[in-house]
Amino acid sequence: MKKMIKVIIAGALLGYALAGCSSADTVSTTAVDTSKTDLLGKIQAEGKMVVAMEGNWAPWTYEDESGKLVGFEVEVASAVAEKLGVEAEFVTGEWDGLLAGVKAGRYDVMANGVGYTEERAQAYYYSDFYAFNRTALVVKGDNTDITSFEDLKGKTTCNSANSTYQLIAEEYGATVKDVESLAGTIDELLAGRVDATLNAEVSINDYMREKPDANIKIAAFHKDVEQVGMIMPYGEDSATLRDAINKALDELRADGTLSKISEKYFGMDITSEK
Numbered sequence: 001m002k003k004m005i006k007v008i009i010a011g012a013l014l015g016y017a018l019a020g021c022s023s024a025d026t027v028s029t030t031a032v033d034t035s036k037t038d039l040l041g042k043i044q045a046e047g048k049m050v051v052a053m054e055g056n057w058a059p060w061t062y063e064d065e066s067g068k069l070v071g072f073e074v075e076v077a078s079a080v081a082e083k084l085g086v087e088a089e090f091v092t093g094e095w096d097g098l099l100a101g102v103k104a105g106r107y108d109v110m111a112n113g114v115g116y117t118e119e120r121a122q123a124y125y126y127s128d129f130y131a132f133n134r135t136a137l138v139v140k141g142d143n144t145d146i147t148s149f150e151d152l153k154g155k156t157t158c159n160s161a162n163s164t165y166q167l168i169a170e171e172y173g174a175t176v177k178d179v180e181s182l183a184g185t186i187d188e189l190l191a192g193r194v195d196a197t198l199n200a201e202v203s204i205n206d207y208m209r210e211k212p213d214a215n216i217k218i219a220a221f222h223k224d225v226e227q228v229g230m231i232m233p234y235g236e237d238s239a240t241l242r243d244a245i246n247k248a249l250d251e252l253r254a255d256g257t258l259s260k261i262s263e264k265y266f267g268m269d270i271t272s273e274k
Helices: 002-035 039-046 072-083 095-104 118-123 164-171 182-190 201-210 236-254 257-266
Strands: 048-053 087-092 124-126 131-140 156-159 175-178 196-200 216-228 231-233
Touching (some): 072 087, 072 236, 124 236, 131 164, 131 201, 156 164, 164 175, 182 196, 182 216, 196 201, 196 216, 231 236
Parallel strands (some): 156 196
Antiparallel strands (some): 131 196, 131 216
16 A cells, blocks of 8 residues: 555656646747747847838949849848848838838838937937948039038928938928938939938939039038947847847958948948047
């Protein structure tokens, strides 16, 4: 009888131990699944990082003659994704919609010459900065009324809605018309429908190289150098992704990749603050 009791107890303990293993396995599996809610974990589980950009802003992000998406941001994002062990999947759209899409979690990151502002830093996580860019004030070649940013007061400019350039123009008292592409802003300027436009120095230089006869000129440069980084949804779930992107950028800077990409598209290295 005692022997039978011992067998029963042993069986019960074995069953309990097996149940314990089953429970541990369940917890372990749940832990793995739960980790996928972390943005980096989700990206690596899916094997892709969804990158939002406009696709119409040369030489940052644009389509070449064959219709392929190319540009500085395309190559930087692709190199970062490779460091994370995934592929970059690009989605193009209008600036405002891209910002909203990142905030809503439809896109993992946005890489589109996104300049740092305190307001954006309250709504998104920024990666470390990997481009440093001057903002150029552009007018028609025969314009003598606008020679500084202070001259924008009471004037009309055009830029993408909620872009850094719109914010700067409004700070100086300009009314800003919403236009979604660099080519569109220059067309508005040349047609006399706006007085000026603001844009990246490197983008304006690239435009003038492509169209040397265009009747435009740079009237002034903004006093502050714009700091450019990738943005991602704000919150704890994005913290590990931000850290991983920063590590990737450090490696790409150290091995010269960032400088090489910059020279390719801008004809100069804008990847370090001078």
